[in-house]
Each structure stands twice: as structure tokens, then as C-alpha cells.
Amino acid sequence: MSNEEVQKNRERFQHKTDADIKYDSGEGLSEETVREISREKDEPEWMLEKRLEALRHYERRPMPGWGPDLSDLDVSDITHFKTAEGEQSDEWEEVPEEIEETFDKLGIPDAEQEALSGVGAQYESEVVYQNMKDKWEEKGVIFCDMDEAVQEHEELVKEYFMTRNVPPQDNKFAALHGAVWSGGSFVYVPEGVEVEIPVQAYFRMNSKGMGQFEHTLIIAEENSKVHYIEGCSAPQYTRNNLHAGCVEVFVGEDAHVQYSTVQNWSKNTYNLNTKRAKVKEDGVMEWVSGSMGSKVTMLYPSSHLNGEGARANHITIGYAGDGQNIDTGAKVLHNAPNTKSTIESKSITQGDGRTNYRGLVRVPEGSHGSKVSIECDALMFSDEATSDTEPYIEVKEDDVEMAHEATVGRIGDEEIHYMQSRGIDEEEAKEMIVRGFIEPIAKELPLEYAVELNRLIQLEMEGSLG
């Protein structure tokens, strides 16, 4: 890619449009704010109750005493709910020009206008554009935004929303999320249905000092299959932003869910998410995540393997440049016999960035025949970079195969010299090494996303040689 192209690509991430904000809950968080959010959305009483209960829990709970430093994060200083002017649309043409333009700069329509369909793109907190293939609807697949689901699919939401998967009591940021959540996606795949084309959603934060709290709920019934992709991008601001999303996945018997995400948050965003899947007999859950951008990321997708023969694959890649702290990992509970999990974690660190793998794998008594494999690799580019690995493994069952492995290394001058002697310049040589390094993640993603991931890393790598 030429320098001009790279420059052009970079601009799209710096970009911000002046969309009118329809509703602003004001800064700070109070019971009144929560009531207002619920009123504005015309929610049923039980949802308001749920929000208030979460708020009470949030107020009681202390900040986490482990992991990255969150002392600069002032939650009371962040606006909790924003919605762009304009009603929900079914047609791309009806999407406001300003918003379309923003997506343009993000390069999304390239991916979307061509082969892909079924885009639920989220502009700020609300989905403004929805399109779904007719054939899915015929099969009974539901794909809509979360607010709509509360109204249209109340029973399902009532049963699954922050109940037995991620209750608001789970952690401080899940509680905060429960109180002020807004937008996100709802996906329901009935028994035996396979959704061949990936379901996609894009989120953006576009207003100063705003928090985004989208909720994604995926229910895959017995023997179904779905691949959900989420991309996140936020432009640059000088103020600290907070993203505290929540993803709940229910994988039925023999069902297969893949959840892929490439996130490129603005460098002042705190990205604190809770993502969890409950997997029944012979179900498969796959988490693929690329975490770039953000000031602090704390992201530990979690799989509860509750049925015999259930499987989980976690693939994560983290990139931390100057001033960034990317703390990612995985949590897998092998709650049934013959369950399997693989965790593959890769990180790239440059400047004074910090990456950390933090993982917990637990095999309780009775989960015989379970297999666990964990692999962590770290690449470091500079003297100031830091990379830590903190795995925790608890095995209470003898009939288990468990292996953990990790390596850390610096791209050696020798390797680069070698490649230079083959006529490849230094920057290109590094890029090649990095591309090879992230290959396992890239190949799990549809082409457009893999290209975007590569581009993002290329942008980040630029000037790393100094």
C-alpha cells in the first residue's frame, strides 16, 4: 500500500461528523437518568426494574482491584445515552447523508454494498440501518436491534437478557451496563437453521465524552449455526470515553456459534466488556477477537461448557502502541465431561505499550476426558514495551489433558537483516513478520475484515522503526 493510501486510510479513523444528537441524558449517572433512558425507549416496567436493580448494584460495588489502572476513568463524567437524529430505516438510501458519509470514511460500504447483506449498523447507540435477507426471515431467524427486541420479542428477551448468563451482579461494569444499556443486536436462530452469511454489526462512538453500552444477545437453538461479526471504530477525541458492552451467547445442543470482532477504539477509550457464552451438549463456541486502539482494554471472553462434549475455541490478538494497555484473555469453565477448549492468544507491543494475557481455565471434579490447550505468543518491538502472561489453571479431575505454552520474543535484527539482504526494506520486513504472526486470526475472518485488520495493523505499525 502506498503512503498516500495509508494516509487516506488513516483519515477515516480521525473522522467525525456533526450529527445532531437527538437525546442526551446529560452527564453523570443517577436514578433519574436511568428512568429517563427507559422512558425515552418506552420500555416495559420489568426492564426499568432491571435497570434500577443493576444501578443499585453498581453503586455498591467497588472498582476492580486488579488489572490495568482505571483511576483516570471518571464514570460520572461520561454521558450514557446518545442517539443520532433520524428514525430507524430499512433502506440504505434512507440513511441520513451525514451518517452514510461517516460509514464511507470507515470503509464499511465497501464490505457491505457488495456481497454482504444483513447489516445492522449502529450509529452511536441506535441502529439506523437494518437489512436482512428474506430467506432468513422465512426460516424464522430474528436479527434486530436490542431495543426493538424488547418491544417485539418480549418473552425471549425477558427470559435471556442478563438473567442466567451475565446477571448485573456479575461485575461492576456489567452492573453499569445493566443500568444504562442502549442499542446492540438481538439474534435468534431457530432449531436446525444455518445462517450462511455472517451477521454483521458496526458500532461507532461519535460524540465527545459519551459512553456506549450496547447489548448483544445471541440465541442459537439446537443444531443451528451462526457467525456474528462486530466491528467497532471510534474517532479521535481528547476526552476519555468509556465502552462497557455486554455480549451474551446461548449455544444450544449441537449448535455452532462464531463471534468475531475487530475493534479499533479511539486512543482515549476505556473498553471494558463482559462477553460470555453458555454451551450445551456438543455445542461449539468460537470467539475471535482483534483488539486494537483504546487506552485500556479489559476483555476476557468466557465460555461455560455445560454440556457433555461441548467445545470452545478462543483466538485473540491484541495490539498495544504508545500509552495503551491491552489486557485480554479468556475464561473457560469445563463443567461437563469430554469438553474441549483451545485458547490461542497473540500480542504485539510497541512504544511503551503494555499487553497482558490473563486467563482462567477450570476443570472441576467429574469433567473427565476434558482437554485444554493454551498457547500465548508475544512479539515486542521496543525497549519500553511490556508484555505479561498470567495464566491460572485449576484442575480437579485426573482424566484430563492440559497443556499451556507461551513464548515471548523480539523481532531480531538478524531476521530483519536477512530479509533486507533479500531486497526487502526494513519496514516491509517487519510488516511481513507481523502479517505472518496474525495469520491465524486473519484466516478466521471474512476477507473484508481480514483486509481491514491488516490495514489497521499497518497503520499502527507505521513509524514504529524510529
Next chain:
Amino acid sequence: MNIQELRSEAEEKIPNLEHPESIRTPGRTWTRYPDDLDKQADLNQDIETDIKSEGDIEIYTGEEALDKAGQKAFDLIKSDENKINAIHSANLNSVIYAEVTGKAELHIKYKADGPVSSHLIVDTTQNSDLTLTEETRNQGFNTSFTEIYVGENSSVEYGAVEKPGKFSYSRRKAITKKYGSINWLNSMFDGDLNRTKIETVLKGDNSETEMTGAWYPTKDQHHDLSLHVRHIGDNTKCSMDSRSVVDHKARSLYEGLQKVEEDAVDTSSFQDQETLMLSDKAESDASPKLMIEDPNVEASHAAAAGTVEEKKQHYLESRGLNSDKAERLVVKGFFEPVMREIEVPEAKELIREEVQKKLEQKSEG
């Protein structure tokens, strides 16, 4: 400071100190300490100390040891580091200080019907070469502390066999000067609750350490080993390699931490821990950690847990061994690869004997 002063000073601090840190994961604390430890440790009980030495070594005990060691005593390991360290200091019933100036051997055995709180300080000058073993057999409460100063171009081979009674806490730490090397082989075979933390500070350039743990908790025993290394000097090397066998309802815990400081150039650091589980009521927890501040490093860590491989068992059974014998053979062989690394024949022999005893208990039970 004399022993009496040290004791009373430490005793005052006990109530205000916390227990040693322990890993916490959601819903679990890996090791919990009893609240009445200061009562279990009984001041002023006599113990039998058997010291054998040869070569270029001077040995001091009791008051004289503390006096000669001077600033070196309780410097690497502070008496107020945590509650148990203070209890240890308040109840010392053995203090030994050894000065090594050349090639030497030192073998110490602690034996008692009651509590043992032993403290050993070893200082090696440059170009010395020491083989050192500590063996503890007692009833009830045990604390075993070892501070080792490794001189320039000196090497220390250390072996410990822990056979305490009820509760045991061992704390061992070494610091190296340039080209120094310290190799640890620490084994745990008894104690209802046995926690050992070993630390090497590779301060001198080109210094090295090998850290090896072997433990075999059975019945309701809970054995917890932590190995920590800090790479500070340039071109330092560490290899951690530990094995545990866990049977009945016992619990094996392991924490390894390789910390590479910012200015530690050209570090290489490796870590491995393997657990053999003989019972489905047993538990094995492991946390092999890696913290890197400097990118110019080669490091890896690994951990694995599993049962006796069917293939191995089948092979041995096909050679006419019954399944019980086959399992025993696998267990015996399991510790050998890590023991090969370290040159302390006395400790290795004892470890083999203890493994044998455990296996005999197994067939009785």
C-alpha cells in the same frame, strides 16, 4: 542484634501483619492459612541439629551465627515481610551461618518432636563451590528459611527434603553476583499444609539459576510451591522445571513467575511444570506467569497436567507388570528428568526414598 531482641521485636509485629499472599481466582483462594499459627509455633523447644561439613567452610550457630552474619541475616528475607515471617522470627530455635571460601559441602538435618523454626544464612566469597542440603523431619509446626549470597563466579547446589508434620512454611531466597550460579532442588513430602516459596534474584551479569521442585501430596495434604525469578543483570539465565504427583484427595498448587526487568539485556528464561494425577478426587492448580519489561529476551513457560498415559501403562503391562506396579514405575520415573539437572546426590537419594515410601503407603491405603 541478639536472638532475644530479634524474637521480641518480631513478636510485637505479629498481630499487625497479613498472611503471605495467595493466588485468588473468582470464588477461590488457592491457599488459606490457619488463624492460630502463632499458637502452634511453640517458643523455646529444643531441636536436634545434625551438621556435617567439609572443605573451606566456617560454621557458626545460635547467637554467634546471628552476630557473624550481621546485616546479612534477615536482609534478603525480612522478618516483617508477612505474619508467618514474624512468627518464624519470634520462635527461632535454630540459626546457622556458613561462610564459604572455596570448595565445600554442608549437610544439615533438623529433627524434633515439636515445632522447628530454622534459619540458615550462607555467604560464599568469589570462586567458591558449595553443595548444600537441608532436611527437616518434625511434628507440628515448621518454618524453614534460607538466605544465600552467591559470590562472584561461585556456584551453589542446593537440595531440600521437607518432611514436616502439620503445617510448614518454607521461604528461600538467593541473590547472585556476576557469573554466580544457584541451583535449587526442593522437595515436599509431608505436611497437611505445606507452602514453599523460592526466589532467585539474578543481579550480577551472566549469572544463572535452575529452580526445580518435586512434590507428592497424598490423602488430604495440600502442597503449594512458588518459584520466582527476577532477571536484573545482563545475559542472565533461568530454567524452572517442576514435577508433582498428586493422589487421593490431595491438592497440588504451583505458581511460577519469571520477571524480566527493564534493563536486563539478553535474558533467557524457561519454565515448565507438569503434574501427574493419580486420583479423580485430586486437584492440580498451576499458574506459570511471565512478566517482561525488556523485549530483548527469549522466554517461554508451560504447564501440563494429565493422568498416567495409557500407552505407557499398556506397554509396561504387556511386559508382565500388573497395573499397580506399572503405575508405580511411571511415578518413580516421573521425577527423574528434573532431578537429573541438579548435582546434589544426597538429596536425590532421599527424594527417591520418600517417593518409595509414598508408593508403599499407597498400596497399604
